[in-house]
Amino acid sequence: MDVMEKQHGGYDKVGCVSRDLYNFIAEYKKQRIEGFDAQYMLNYMAAQEERDSEFFYRYSTDSEGHLQNLFWSDAQWRLDYDAFGGVVVFDSTYRVNKYNLPFVPFIGLNHHRSTVVFGVGIVSDETVASYKWLLHSFLEAMHQNHPRSVITDGDHAMVRAILQVWPNTDHRLCSWHIEQNMVRYLRNPKLSDFRKLNYRAFEVDEFERGWLQFNKHYGITEKDTWICRMYELRKKWSTAYTKGRYFLGMRSNQRSESLNSTLHVQLDRRMRLIDLLQHHEHCISVMRRNEAAMDVVASQTVPFTELTADPLEKNVSYIYTPIMFEKVKGEIVRLSKWQVEEVNKEDSLTRFAVVHKERRQARFDVRCVYVGSVIASVHCQCRKMESEDIPCTHIFAILKCVGLDTIPSCCVAKRWTMKAKPAFDSDRSASTQQWSERMDRFHELRNDASVAFFKASKSAVQSERVMAFLNSIIDEGENDENTNIASFGPLPAYFSGARQTFTTKVS
Known part of the structure; x- marks a missing residue:
């Protein structure tokens, strides 16, 4: 609206008010996707995959062709997971769409200790089967590279799914959600004493003695189902059991909460899936721009230290x-x-x-x-x-x-460190756009090469010629002392479907 006012010379010259513009855009969107929300969503995913073969998505439908579950991860998310995927944080408590479907972002920490996204899922229900499908899709996108640790909100179905799909991943429960349940089920002084068992860095034997004293003092019985369940899960929340384990200092899924609070701006529960997707991508764009700004500062400045510093x-x-x-x-x-x-x-x-x-x-x-x-x-x-x-x-x-x-x-x-992303390190000594230009060149080479490889694979002679040419480039790079061999992380995958048009009808 501000742009239109400037172009027409004032608010009274535009011929409409802000609400008229909003209603026009809303009606335009409605006409485009009314009744085809899921289909439009998948068409968008297919278009993204055609543009970039490293874009990954999977979906499932029921017997009537209705969209049940959806997961996607773009090229940058997959590279970020390769660098920062040691600890994954996610929960399904976020629902902002007209279908009330759980929106499940997979979150981590980047080298600036800021929120970074690895992938996003939308599931039809909170069952073990849905979460297992989501976790399997995540692993497929990340080339079966399991995270070392995961933090979740404690949903029972999610806990069971993680145990089955990620059996070797260290799992802890979000302290923020535990705190909410503590306030719900306990009152002082019982609440205060339970907090001590949660947060104090006891040794394991000290915690066990403290738990017995807590039960005896407050007469805890089997009827206190929440407290009994918490004891069964003590290795997933008590500091006595979780200290020294690889969670990068995180106690809760505050990273997911932070992303959700950003997403919540200008969102409402009447929003369609495609609207949610577009707004989510805008938020991700802002996050990446902020990371790029921090990269510039980190690569071109050195933190201040006193002359007398150690x-x-x-x-x-x-x-x-x-x-x-x-x-x-x-x-x-x-x-x-x-x-x-x-x-x-x-x-x-x-x-x-x-x-x-x-x-x-x-x-x-x-x-x-x-x-x-x-x-x-x-x-x-x-x-x-x-x-x-x-x-x-x-x-x-x-x-x-x-x-x-x-x-x-x-x-x-x-x-x-600034070398956290080895494939495309943020070396901005000359130009702040050096990293993105290199990525653009890589994408262009990769896309053209994928087509050439597909054609060459039909002939053994052509395949040998292409392999010889590639080996000559690799050998030339190895002989160059100034060339650093990159650890690429996730590279081109699923090319066979990358240039196909999405034709399946989904509702």
């Missing part, structure tokens, strides 16, 4: 993205409170006892494995490196003890 702090400022630098810096700042009290050497293994200067009972064992004079691996008893992919203050204490001013490579997780 040499280790100055070193990590060149390694991590700005957000993660602040987290690692916090561990270095706490160095002053810890000291190495004991060192034991056994061949290539060295054990360090790191003790708090004021609370002597606070003691952590750190083990270092050396290859020659180089530290090859470090393990601390607190397991922060294993659970959050950043070195703890106890590890930094032993680095200071052995006289290192630089952090060893074994302590740097690539996912928190």
Whole structure:
């Protein structure tokens, strides 16, 4: 409306009001997709797949041809999963469409610790069968690369589906949803005591003793079904059981909640599927633009450090993205409170006892494995490196003890650096568009090559010629010292259907 006002010289010159424009667009959309919402959705998916063969989607229908379940993931999402898919967060509590279908985004953390999307699903119901279909579709899109960990809202059907489809994935329940149930089922002082069992970093035996005392004090019986069920699931929510496990410091699905709150703007429950899709893509576009802006800052600036800062702090400022630098810096700042009290050497293994200067009972064992004079691996008893992919203050204490001013490579997780996306790294030393231009060239080459490969495969002679030509390019790249071999992540898939028109009738 603002553009029309400027073009016509004022609001009174346009000839309509904002509501008229809204009604016109709404009626236009209605005429286009009325009665064909699911069909239009799948036509859109087929068009995306034809444009980009790395775009992935799957759907299922019932016996009458009605759309039941849908999952899709574009090329960038699949590359992002290759780089950041260690922990996946998702829930199905979000419903903003006229059909009241659960909208299930698969969420993670990128190298700036911001929300990144791996895929999106829409299911017809919250049954084990629907969730199993969704999880299988997700794995198919990600080349059967299972996530290490997953955080969910605790839906019973979802828990069972994860156990069957992702049996080796570490599963924890969202603390935010647990908190909502705690407030629903418990009252003080029972609520306060249960929170202690949830959030305090007890040892496992301490938690078990505390649980027995809790049951005895409040007379918990089998009739208290929610509390009994929570005890059965204690390994999926209690800090005593989840500490040290790989969840990148996340307790809840706040990443999904954050995306949902963004999606909620200008959405309502009368919205059709295609409207939801279009608005969702707009939100994703904004997220990617924000990530690109953070990439520019991270690649062309170095976080500020004081002249008197610890040499280790100055070193990590060149390694991590700005957000993660602040987290690692916090561990270095706490160095002053810890000291190495004991060192034991056994061949290539060295054990360090790191003790708090004021609370002597606070003691952590750190083990270092050396290859020659180089530290090859470090393990601390607190397991922060294993659970959050950043070195703890106890590890930094032993680095200071052995006289290192630089952090060893074994302590740097690539996912928190600007090299997290190896296939198309964000090297913007000259142009802020360098990354996207390289991706465009890759897409153009890939699409043309797919057609050529398909034709060449009909002839053994042609196939050999093409293979020889490709090998010559690969060999040339290997002989170039300035060429970095890329780890590409998800690459062209499902070409056989990429250029076909979607013809199946779905309602």
